[in-house]
Amino acid sequence: MGALLKPIEKTLFLIETILLVVFLLAMIFLAFFQVLLRDFFHSGILWADPLLRHMVVWLGFLGAAFAASQGKHFAWEMPRPKNPALGRLLGVVSNLSGALAAFFLALAARQYALEEKTYGHTLFRIGDFSFPSWASADIIWLGFLLVGSHFALRIFTPLQEEMK
């Protein structure tokens, strides 16, 4: 089972890394450029601040996905049991609870996204392109789904550090 799932995990890892690097670099340059514009030219890009605020959330979900794949989510750290079978069982409990919580949160977020599609509004405009609130809401449930998938994968595949 683990061998079957490893390629999926590797592909996800690659896509997430590319997205993370692009988002974080864009965020650094855009935020810095905005400071320059504000402090030296007393102006700024109108859409930059709301876009940056939303990008923090998107980056947060990507980071949370990595944390799930590496077992780095905050948890009450117990001393590692000496019995490997018990250790494995604790790992399954932790990953299963992470996966279940993330999937239920994804369901709640999906409901929120549907409500936003009905009553939502425009978050910001870049030229003629307007970014609707439901698109941002969609990212939240997709984010939880991604985090949940990593937890679920971890039940069957070993830690990424161990794979390396």
Add this chain to the structure above:
Amino acid sequence: MSLFFIGLVALAALGAPIFALLGGLSLFLFHQAQIESSALIIELARLADMPSLIAVPLFTFAGYLLAESNAPQRLLDLAEASLSWLPGGIAVASLGACALFTAFTGASGVTIIALGGIIYAVLTRQGYSEKFSLGLITTTGSLGLLFPPSLPIILYALVARISINKLFAATLIPGFFLLILLSIYAARVSLRGGAPTTPFQWASFKKAVRAAAWEVPLPFLIIGGIYGGIFTASEAAAVMAFYVLAVEILIYRDVKISAVPEVMRKSMTLVGAILIVLGTALGLTNYLIEAEIPNRLFAWLQTHISGPHEFLILLNVFLLIVNMVEIFSAIIIVVPIIVPIALKYGIDPIHLGSLFLLNLEIGYMTPPMGLNLFLSSRRFEKPLSELYRAAFPFWLILAFFLMLVTYFPGLSLWLPRVLKIQ
């Protein structure tokens, strides 16, 4: 209902992620109160309405990049060249370098990993005992937590909904006093043990300044910019992330471009772990406030504790226990509950922030669970019991200082008042 809570506690004990516990609890409580589960996500989506939140990923990335470069070594060389003429100078230099490094790396535990080995070698070479050296390193892992732009200060201000810049100013004086107290202790140990001093040498000082020439302006740029009212915390984070990226990759070339994605991934893993807890906790704390839990807790407390002084003692004991477990989650979960209660006892929220953060700093090195103790134990391959003993004198100094910060609010409130920070 009680079965559900027992299940949650059991899952927590078995190592379930904190966000899963918070999310599960929130969904359950919302369901019980017949509130749509989407209301929980409405609260989570409010993360995108927090303009200062961008400071969290940007400062964290810049800190991780600094830790990955040779900046820690350059910083220590500079501190050593500046202070080794003093009795206990090397120890004081180590304290200063670590404080600055911890502040800039978000107090995420990287100081002990990045600087611990170098400092241990320098201190033992100078004749300091192994016990003192280990104690000092274990303490310094969280020493910069009170200095801007430390991540816990930003997170506390965000969660407590107070001004980040005001809290930066409030913790600065306690941070410096603590550094001075620890320096006095180090000098005393040095004088008693006869650790040698070396005369100040302009040549090595100039060499160290030249080597760190691009990093020396960073604290002045960031801290000066924030206190001077030039930058907000989020603007300072943007400047720092850009500056560190340019300096470490293009000028020093300590970190290869190919290694940057790994640094980004590591730093955003921490950010993701924080934000998902923050996001799921927003709904829960909103529920708790709607259910008037802080008010009920206050009413109950008032029957046992009448004045603010007793409340502060109880709070300090409670925080030391909670903060030992996990500091970022502690901030996110505990702060929304204690802030309204402390307000009712007449405690200034800025003063509360200052003592909460000092508690965090002590929690990092409080046995049996403090993170610094584990990190030092892993880094130096020493049993935990040895580290408990090594860190104890330092812990006593910090605990004494906590009493001062607790009962002399002026230590925290004076600077924000003088600087007129809103």
